[in-house]
Amino acid sequence: MPSQKPIRVALLGCGTVGTEVVRLLTGQAADLAARVGAPVELAGIAVRKPNKHREVPADLLTTDAAALVASDVDVVVEVIGGIEPARTLLLDALRAGKSVVTANKALLAEHSAELSAAADGSGADLYFEAAVAGAIPLLRPLRESLAGDRITRVMGIVNGTTNFILSGMDSTGASYGETLEEATRLGYAEADPTADVDGFDAASKAAILASLAFHTRVTASDVHREGIASVSAADIAAARALGRTVKLLAICERVTEGDQESVSVRVHPAMIPRSHPLAGVNGAFNAVFVEADAAGEMMFYGQGAGGAPTASAVLGDLVAVARNLVQGGRGPRESAYAGLPARPMGQTPTRYHISLDVADRAGVLSQVAAVFAEHDVSIAAVRQEGRVDDASLVVVTHAATDAALRSTVDKIGGLPVVREVVSVMRVEGEET
Ligand SMILES: NC(=O)C1=CN([C@@H]2O[C@H](COP(=O)(O)OP(=O)(O)OC[C@H]3O[C@@H](n4cnc5c(N)ncnc54)[C@H](O)[C@@H]3O)[C@@H](O)[C@H]2O)C=CC1
Ligand SMILES: N[C@@H](CC=O)C(=O)O
Ligand code: NA
Secondary structure (H helix, E strand, O other): OOOOOOEEEEEEOOOHHHHHHHHHHHHOHHHHHHHHOOOEEEEEEEOOOOOOOOOOOHHHEEOOHHHHHHOOOOEEEEOOOOOOOHHHHHHHHHHOOOEEEEOOHHHHHHHHHHHHHHHHHHOOOEEOHHHOOOOOOOHHHHHHHOOOOOEEEEEEEOOHHHHHHHHHHHHOOOOHHHHHHHHHHOOOOOOOOHHHHOOHHHHHHHHHHHHHHHOOOOOHHHOEEOOOOOOOHHHHHHHHHOOEEEEEEEEEEEEEEOOEEEEEEEEEEEEEEOOOHHHHOOOOEEEEEEEEOOOEEEEEEEEOOOHHHHHHHHHHHHHHHHHHHHHOOOOOOOOOOOOOOEOOHHHOEEEEEEEEEEEOOOOHHHHHHHHHHHOOOOEEEEEEEEOOOEEEEEEEEOOEEHHHHHHHHHHHHOOOOEEEEEEEEEEOOOOO
């Protein structure tokens, strides 16, 4: 057993993730001490409801998180979530030179500049591997392993709850409501699950990924965000008919035009081919592709949500900051030197799948096609099926700007021959 003075840890929050952090920290104390070179000691656990039954040492509980942060601790682990009081508590910790480990993507996506400045001011560490894609080591590869390469694209499934819902709708036809309830019961969903279903959680993660990948400060407000609330059984069926499935994707791209570079960061549902590697990512699993100039394509896959997987990432960070304290040195600082501008969604090239109910009469297809031509949107594939007195028309486009595609859909929806726009969804994956 190392003879070094213990590293004292304050844990803020003891819900789904916090409980598992305590379990791993106490259950593996001897191994952690050997890996760090000093015992890692839980000094206190800040909770809101001290009388709630928990499998954690009751004598460590306190309702005064600020006092715990201010006490004689070396590291603060934050798994409360939300902006306040987490922001103030972590700023206080960092300004006092205490290293911070957090899983709080909502906070990082809005306030990482302020938190990083506080860490730089005192020389403390700020680690947050659990904030994106749960257990999957993803931020450390972006921040460290790929720091010598030029990343061009990061794309993937980064929200377990919505992936659990979409997988259920696709495989068993389960309802949206049932699967959301189950995701909450399993500890995947945020305290307010609208953060998941409306895409806020994935947008926060996309902002963090883009910031690290492109050495640029990207905040949640720079991210185009659409959730899954509007994904209907008709959309899933339309995707299935084309050999596709629907996933909520986070896409971070470096866009180069002449000598101008910008970053496009977006979160939205998209149809992808069933043969695409992301199509087989089901339940609360996450997967993220990274493309870099020299490394080429890489894929990171694993459990993106849940108490134990998330606690694994928290513990990995805790070991890293504790080692830095024992051995000297510091983890990577924020790197935002590139300062690339955010590209508006309207200018971002995407592809659409559009499914229409139309009158079954001569000339309909040419009227619809004319609207595409008028907006300079080229059609990749068309499928028409007649019924008694109406027909279904499915159009998949080539890439065009999102603004042009939106205007096309608006105009088509107003054509007298179009009875209903059944489904409109972006398409990712190979060109159809
Ligand atoms: N559950 C998951 O799968 C993942 C969660 N995260 C993040 O980890 C953090 C925690 O998530 P969960 O454990 O799932 O949430 P949770 O809601 O289960 O736990 C949060 C706990 O913090 C407590 N709390 C709230 N305000 C507090 C305060 N002022 N002082 C002390 N305790 C307070 C709540 O009572 C609750 O027990 C969030 O930032 C979340 O986004 C990140 C990755 C995955
Ligand atoms: N609510 C989040 C939890 C992990 O970040 C999710 O569902 O992915
Ligand atoms: Na991670």
